[in-house]
Ligand SMILES: N[C@@H](CC(=O)c1ccccc1NC=O)C(=O)O
């Protein structure tokens with residue numbers, strides 16, 4: 001079994017959404033001070049690094065993190081390379097065979113300097129959500145800080161996905177990942193009432209005998 005770690009490294013260099021709470025980890029008690037143990041503390045936005053959005057992020061009535069069905073986060077996944085495309089449309093995906101994949105991860109390769117928040121990222125046409133629904137795909141993952149344009153306030157992709165009962169995974173690291181099928185595991189923390197959660201995302205490469 002080969003495990004690909006597709007999670008961003010969390011430290012104080014990771015780029016937060018402009019104006020949002022940065023990630024910070026520090027030791028509050030050191031072993032020397034306490035005579036016994038090191039004890040850390042983290043401060044962070046819920047939308048930091050590799051993370052999921054709960055529907056409550058963009059919809060008052062939407063599910064919160066502790067209510068999310070975990071079946072969506074341990075799934076067969078397909079990685080599709082869309083690097084070089086500024087717009088990812090339903091039309092551009094019509095020939096792709098997704099088989100039994102329940103998650104689709106788009107490798108745009110458009111956010112490589114992860115310590116700098118991007119001004120502009122590739123965008124998805126909302127028709128991609130219909131494409132997912134037709135194929136029974138429940139989760140959309142991206143190697144970008146958002147599934148909508150950075151400057152978007154109305155968040156058409158977030159809402160189209162939410163309305164269709166689909167789930168969102170952002171901030172993946174797919175630099176080294178080849179197109180193909182894998183098992184995705186990306187479980188949110190059980191944070192009561194939350195709008196999002198960092199995840200440790202991995203792709204398990206299926207070994208065939
Ligand atoms: N919707 C974005 C996050 C987002 O919009 C955001 C995150 C933190 C602080 C402010 C944000 N949006 C403000 O308009 C996301 O894709 O998760």
Ligand SMILES: [Zn+2]
Pocket residue numbers: 047051052053145170196
């Ligand atoms: Zn988010």
Ligand SMILES: [Zn+2]
Pocket residue numbers: 053145146147158168170
């Ligand atoms: Zn989002």
